[in-house]
Amino acid sequence: MKNKWYEVLESSLLFSDMSKENILNMVACLNPKEKSYTKGEIVAHLGEKMEGFGLLLQGSLSVLKENIDGNRLIMNILKPGELFGEMAVYSEKRVWPATISAVESSIVLFIKPEKIVAGCERACSYHQQLTTNMLKILSDKAMSLNKQVEYLSIKGMREKLCTYIWEQHKKQGSLLIHLPMKRNEMADFLNVSRPSMSRELCKMRDEGLIDFYLSTVKIVDPQQIAEYVK
Structure with missing residues (x-):
C-alpha cells in the first residue's frame, strides 16, 4: 500500500x-x-x-x-x-x-x-x-x-428540489451551497427529467427563492424553501 x-x-x-x-x-x-x-x-x-x-x-x-x-x-x-x-x-x-x-x-x-x-x-x-x-x-x-425511502417518495418537483437544496444547506452550514452532483446526475437522483428540473429551478429563481450559477446555489428566501420541505 x-x-x-x-x-x-x-x-x-x-x-x-x-x-x-x-x-x-x-x-x-x-x-x-x-x-x-x-x-x-x-x-x-x-x-x-x-x-x-x-x-x-x-x-x-x-x-x-x-x-x-x-x-x-x-x-x-x-x-x-x-x-x-x-x-x-x-x-x-x-x-x-x-x-x-x-x-x-x-x-x-x-x-x-x-x-x-x-x-x-x-x-x-x-x-x-x-x-x-x-x-x-x-x-x-x-x-x-x-x-432515502422517504426522500424518494416526495412527489412534487418543487418539493423535491427544495428538500434537496435544504439538506445541502444543513450539511454545508451555509445559504450559499455547492451542489455535489452535475445537473443530469441530480435529475437522475431525484427521479425527474432534466429539462423539467431546469425549468423549475428557473421558476424558483424568478420567484426570488434561490439564485444559481453553474453548481453554486444561493438560498435567497430560506423561509419559503423551508415551507416546501416536509
Whole structure:
C-alpha cells in the first residue's frame, strides 16, 4: 500500500480514531486488492457475486439502479474515502445490490469482509477499533436508507428540489451551497427529467427563492424553501 493514500484512508470512517502508524499497519493486515477504472467503466454489476466491499481512493463513482419503469436512478455519488457494498457483503446472498460505475478515472481498494470481523493473524491491538468503526458505519447506513425511502417518495418537483437544496444547506452550514452532483446526475437522483428540473429551478429563481450559477446555489428566501420541505 502506497503511503500517498494515507490522507484518504485517514478521512475514511473505517479508520476513525486511529494513528497513521496503526492505519498503515492495519491496511497491511487487511491485504486489500487495489484496482483502477477508466471513466464510464463498470466497477460492479447489480446481482453480481461480491468478493469484498470497496473503499474509493481516487476519483468518483456513481451508484445506479433502475426503477420499475426502467429509468436509471443515481442513488449516490461516491467520493474518495467512502465505502460501498459494506452492507450487502455481510448478507447471506452476498451480491451487489446496485451497479457501480466510474464517473471519472478512479482507484478502488477491495477488502474481504472476513478481514474485518475475523481475528487478526498479527493480534493487532487496533483491530477492535476497526470492527467498532464498521459497526457504526453499518448502523448509520441503515438509518440513512430509511431517510432515502422517504426522500424518494416526495412527489412534487418543487418539493423535491427544495428538500434537496435544504439538506445541502444543513450539511454545508451555509445559504450559499455547492451542489455535489452535475445537473443530469441530480435529475437522475431525484427521479425527474432534466429539462423539467431546469425549468423549475428557473421558476424558483424568478420567484426570488434561490439564485444559481453553474453548481453554486444561493438560498435567497430560506423561509419559503423551508415551507416546501416536509
